[in-house]
Amino acid sequence: MSLQKPLAIALASLTLLFTSRVQADGLKPEEMIKYRKAAYNFMAWNMGKIKGSLEGNFNKDAVANAAGAIAAVANSGMGALYAPGTDQNIGNEKTRLKSEFFKEPEKVREIAMNFNKQANELVKVAASGDAGAVQTQFAKLGDACKACHERYRAK
Amino acid sequence: MSLQKPLAIALASLTLLFTSRVQADGLKPEEMIKYRKAAYNFMAWNMGKIKGSLEGNFNKDAVANAAGAIAAVANSGMGALYAPGTDQNIGNEKTRLKSEFFKEPEKVREIAMNFNKQANELVKVAASGDAGAVQTQFAKLGDACKACHERYRAK
Numbered sequence: 001m002s003l004q005k006p007l008a009i010a011l012a013s014l015t016l017l018f019t020s021r022v023q024a025d026g027l028k029p030e031e032m033i034k035y036r037k038a039a040y041n042f043m044a045w046n047m048g049k050i051k052g053s054l055e056g057n058f059n060k061d062a063v064a065n066a067a068g069a070i071a072a073v074a075n076s077g078m079g080a081l082y083a084p085g086t087d088q089n090i091g092n093e094k095t096r097l098k099s100e101f102f103k104e105p106e107k108v109r110e111i112a113m114n115f116n117k118q119a120n121e122l123v124k125v126a127a128s129g130d131a132g133a134v135q136t137q138f139a140k141l142g143d144a145c146k147a148c149h150e151r152y153r154a155k
Numbered sequence: 156m157s158l159q160k161p162l163a164i165a166l167a168s169l170t171l172l173f174t175s176r177v178q179a180d181g182l183k184p185e186e187m188i189k190y191r192k193a194a195y196n197f198m199a200w201n202m203g204k205i206k207g208s209l210e211g212n213f214n215k216d217a218v219a220n221a222a223g224a225i226a227a228v229a230n231s232g233m234g235a236l237y238a239p240g241t242d243q244n245i246g247n248e249k250t251r252l253k254s255e256f257f258k259e260p261e262k263v264r265e266i267a268m269n270f271n272k273q274a275n276e277l278v279k280v281a282a283s284g285d286a287g288a289v290q291t292q293f294a295k296l297g298d299a300c301k302a303c304h305e306r307y308r309a310k
Contacts, residue, residue, distance in 0.1 A: 045236075
């Protein structure tokens, strides 16, 4: 048996998962694009705060707060905002999501779970207040973001 | 002595606070507009999840998660995204913020603090898993949002 069958099953399961979530949330595809971009932009602002703190005067509380905000995004179930078809601009909502995203569910899951893991780890590290440890973990989180951007986000 | 002097001092302090934050974060005014809209949209998605849960099958974990995301936004120090001048569209970033926002710092603070309080209270109530209590607190949070929209957001 080739690998195609398990992949097809995984894809079908994922599609089902997405579809049921779409129905549960009652979101239109354009709303999904809007909300996921909002989530990433809210996260980007908080990434910027940590970057600024690492490059300037390290502010433990500000870093811990920003790490918490990033983790809130990572833990918010963003998979529900990626229904099939949302790799196209819809109405006024533009997306750079590549179609490959829907063809590699296992890879997407792996990348998403690593992002989640690194974001939650940053919360723990930030609580320690150790600037060096934050710098290291922040870089790991950045790599996790980049892994998805490089594979699934158009230039 | 009239009320004008204390008000002027309060406004000057707030302006100073905003200015120093702007410098610390290194954000351009258009980035402030972008990020604050992102934060509210990320929040709106999570408000929608709770609304959906209250109107359908109440999912304690989903509601608690969404309440946490809303509180993360409320606690993220969004005041830093409201520098004077950001009541105008800048570049591609459009805003509906009314100029009144910068003329009533005490009122803004009161509304902002109430929003913060209601969002954090929702986290506690959501942890209890009591759907009725969530409904009551969710309405209070909605009123807190509305208080700002009605006073400072253009139609």
